[in-house]
Amino acid sequence: MSILYAIIVLGGIGLLGAGILFLVSKRFYVKEDPRIALIEELLPGANCGSCGRSGCHDFACACASATSLDSLVCPGAGDEAMKKIAGIVGLDSVVTRPMVASLKCGGSCQVRPAISEYDGASSCAILQQLGSGTTGCPFGCLGCGDCAEVCNWNAIHIDPVSGLPVVDADKCTGCGVCVSKCPRHVLELRPKGPKGRRVWVACSNTERGAIARKECGAACIGCMKCEKACAFGAVSVKDNLSYIDAEKCKLCRKCILACPTGAILDSGFPVSAKEMAEIALSKQKNNN
Amino acid sequence: MRTFRMGGVHPPENKLTAGCRILDVDLPREVTIAMSQHIGAPAICVVGKGDHVDRGAMVGKASGFVSANVFTPISGTVTGVGKIKNAYGMPVDSVTITATEEDHEKDAERPLWTSALRSSDDIAAMSAKDIVDIIGEAGIVGLGGASFPTRVKLSPPPGKHADILIVNGAECEPYLTNDHALMLEHPDEILAGVRLMMRGAGVDKAIIGIESNKMDAVRLLRGRLEGDKSVSVMELQMKYPQGGEKQLIQAATGREVPSGALPVDVGAIVQNVASAYAVYEAVVFGKPLVDRVVTVTGPSLSGRGNYRVPIGMSMAALIGIAGGIPGDSGKIILGGPMMGRTIVNVDAPTMKGVSGILILPREQSARGDVYPCIRCAGCVLACPMGLEPYRLSLLSAHSHWDSAEGEGIANCIECGCCSYSCPSSRPLLDYIRLGKNTVMAIRKSRSVQK
Incomplete structure (x- = not known):
């Protein structure tokens, strides 16, 4: 009998609670644009903030109430999703150029030897405050992997051999979270380029060539050879450091062949510039 | 006996050089004077390459209210103006002065500041x-x-x-x-x-x-x-x-x-x-700040002692005078073991703020293995500022700068009592310092926006 009372009392409380919940949900219902939910479904849900909003929901709300999508781009969702979102809200979509994070440092363990050991917390931000890090270069990558940690897309991992982060161009959405996290500012968003082909200077060292070379075998020494080799005016050397303007670059890769330290890297080409140079060298030998 | 009320620790004193008389270091042939040896705006260089400067001459002029002049402790010719690596490996503006044999003899023969410039009446x-x-x-x-x-x-x-x-x-x-x-x-x-x-x-x-x-x-x-x-x-x-x-x-x-x-x-x-x-x-x-007393010490250092060092002398030379870097060295620390910072470049010059150079053997200087926080509150009891270091370090490790600011991270004096007292060897101060610097930068940008 007592079990019956328990069922009646608990069941009664449950029913009463359900009734209150029902009334409250009807009375205090907040009308939300149904498109917001549709848009949010298309977004990656990483809440990375690279759109400039406080999260994916905020971005969806902004899209639903926007009069133009010019300043509303989610790099994580990609162009396809943005097109669908544009369809939902009835606006023209903005086609963006796909970007990819590129490491402006080529100082692997092999070419940039460590001069000190670090046994503190594994964080680039902390290491940066202490000084030049474990190598002599005060500009290059610190290698603790703050970028890999913040990446929402698992696009970055630290290569155990080189000690440098490797960006997976297929996974990278160009959201730029790693770029803003890097205390050394050695990551840069660059256009992915046709078929993923791109060329960039993998160095951030602005010291004089002789000093930079001492610290790192792959440092840009500001010798200007790349600037002279470029027929399109895409390469410029400022403060002993070369920079390639992706807008002007025609991907001819003459700068890579001209670089004496191998500070310029390429990606996405079927034959890398390094292999190209070796082929050319072997052909020359055969002719002789 | 008086003391402060809250927190604090008592590490082993290890005053190995207590009772050592202050030894004058011979004037070096070359000094490098960093332009920023103080908190505030760096001094502005007032000499050019090739200039001859006399002992005690100004080489950098204070560039604002919170700034300080810098002087040369030796006579010589300016042989370099530009960036050199400081003790932490970062490039800083500095002036290098090299003494010829003649300059060196002149300095040794005729030391400045032997007689009072101003009388007691003045x-x-x-x-x-x-x-x-x-x-x-x-x-x-x-x-x-x-x-x-x-x-x-x-x-x-x-x-x-x-x-x-x-x-x-x-x-x-x-x-x-x-x-x-x-x-x-x-x-x-x-x-x-x-x-x-x-x-x-x-x-x-x-x-x-x-x-x-x-x-x-x-x-x-x-x-x-x-x-x-x-x-x-x-x-x-x-x-x-x-x-x-x-x-x-x-x-x-x-x-x-x-x-x-x-x-x-x-x-x-x-x-x-x-x-x-x-x-x-x-x-x-009338003597400018060109030298100071520096304790050069370490358990295995042979010539440890208190030295009166011309500011700008290379640290490698100073350690050389004190017996050279021992073979078992793990870390070379500027300052004491609690607040000092480990350096990576011993060729860097000494600066006004260098009160000691401590060379610790490897087994003493290595950090312990990091274990999880056991919530013992040892750091809270040790903090002389009444903060909660375990919490502050967590907040800054997760980039919760607003919460960290609210918890008073800016009050941290970076004394290191928290890290010292942690039984799990957690890098508490490392993260708190990061959080404090970030919060300070945020505050600065806020005041600029206003």
């Missing part, structure tokens, strides 16, 4: 402003380690008035003995410097705080002060961070500096004994 007639101006001109900064320009501390902002000068002779850092040696060898000069600073700041009371492990210095200074009511020597309990500015004020006067406020808000000015000595030399001899 000094007695000086106004407070005159004294502060001489201190500013001589480029004197706080020699305890923080390198805050002394002139700025002695000139309180309008509307604020200090009534007491607290002189820091606590030297609570393990290993360091440079202030102790200075107090034993130059008590009269330090007291004269203290009285000059009192006049400069317009205060009529001074307390010299000394930890009770230096009773010889306490007795010596007390002996010299008989009949003087305005200056007193106070014994302090041996507890780190007794020499922290806010802790020392509380120990000496019982006053508590509120969060975000300056010592002058509670009417106190804190200066180091080494700064007092530098003030004496500047006012009486």
Whole structure:
């Protein structure tokens, strides 16, 4: 009998609670644009903030109430999703150029030897405050992997051999979270380029060539050879450091062949510039 | 015995060089003078390559209110103006001066500052402003380690008035003995410097705080002060961070500096004994800050001791004089083991703020293995600022800057008591320092936006 009372009392409380919940949900219902939910479904849900909003929901709300999508781009969702979102809200979509994070440092363990050991917390931000890090270069990558940690897309991992982060161009959405996290500012968003082909200077060292070379075998020494080799005016050397303007670059890769330290890297080409140079060298030998 | 109220630890003192006389280091043939040896704007270089400079000449001029002049300790020719690597491997603006044989002999034969530039009558007639101006001109900064320009501390902002000068002779850092040696060898000069600073700041009371492990210095200074009511020597309990500015004020006067406020808000000015000595030399001899006492120490260092070092001399040369880097060395630390920073470049020059060079063997300097936080609250009990270090370090590890600011991360004095007391060897201070610097930067950008 007592079990019956328990069922009646608990069941009664449950029913009463359900009734209150029902009334409250009807009375205090907040009308939300149904498109917001549709848009949010298309977004990656990483809440990375690279759109400039406080999260994916905020971005969806902004899209639903926007009069133009010019300043509303989610790099994580990609162009396809943005097109669908544009369809939902009835606006023209903005086609963006796909970007990819590129490491402006080529100082692997092999070419940039460590001069000190670090046994503190594994964080680039902390290491940066202490000084030049474990190598002599005060500009290059610190290698603790703050970028890999913040990446929402698992696009970055630290290569155990080189000690440098490797960006997976297929996974990278160009959201730029790693770029803003890097205390050394050695990551840069660059256009992915046709078929993923791109060329960039993998160095951030602005010291004089002789000093930079001492610290790192792959440092840009500001010798200007790349600037002279470029027929399109895409390469410029400022403060002993070369920079390639992706807008002007025609991907001819003459700068890579001209670089004496191998500070310029390429990606996405079927034959890398390094292999190209070796082929050319072997052909020359055969002719002789 | 007086001490501060909250927290603190007592690490092994290891004052290996206690009782070592101050040894004068021979003038080096080459010095490198960094333009930024103080908190505030870097000095602006006033010499060019090829210029000949005399000993004690200015090479960098203060570039603002919170800034300090820098001088050369040797005569010679300017052979380099530009970036060199500092002790932490970062490029900094500096001037390199190389002495020829002739310059070197001239400096050795005719040492400057042997006779007083100003007579006691002249000094007695000086106004407070005159004294502060001489201190500013001589480029004197706080020699305890923080390198805050002394002139700025002695000139309180309008509307604020200090009534007491607290002189820091606590030297609570393990290993360091440079202030102790200075107090034993130059008590009269330090007291004269203290009285000059009192006049400069317009205060009529001074307390010299000394930890009770230096009773010889306490007795010596007390002996010299008989009949003087305005200056007193106070014994302090041996507890780190007794020499922290806010802790020392509380120990000496019982006053508590509120969060975000300056010592002058509670009417106190804190200066180091080494700064007092530098003030004496500047006012009486007209000598700019070109040398200081540095403790070079370490358990396996053969020639450890207290050295009077020309500022700008290479640290490698100084360590060489002290017996060279021992084979078992793990870390070379500028300052003491608690607040000092490990360096990566021994070829860098010494600077005004370098109070000690500590070379620790590998097994003593290595960090322990990091284990999870066991919520023992050891760090909370140790924190002399009443903060919750375990929480602050977590908040900054997860980039929760707003919460960290709300929890008072900006009050951290970076004394290291939390990391020292952690049984799990967690890098608490590393993260708190990161959070504090980030919060400070956020605050700065906020004030710019306004």
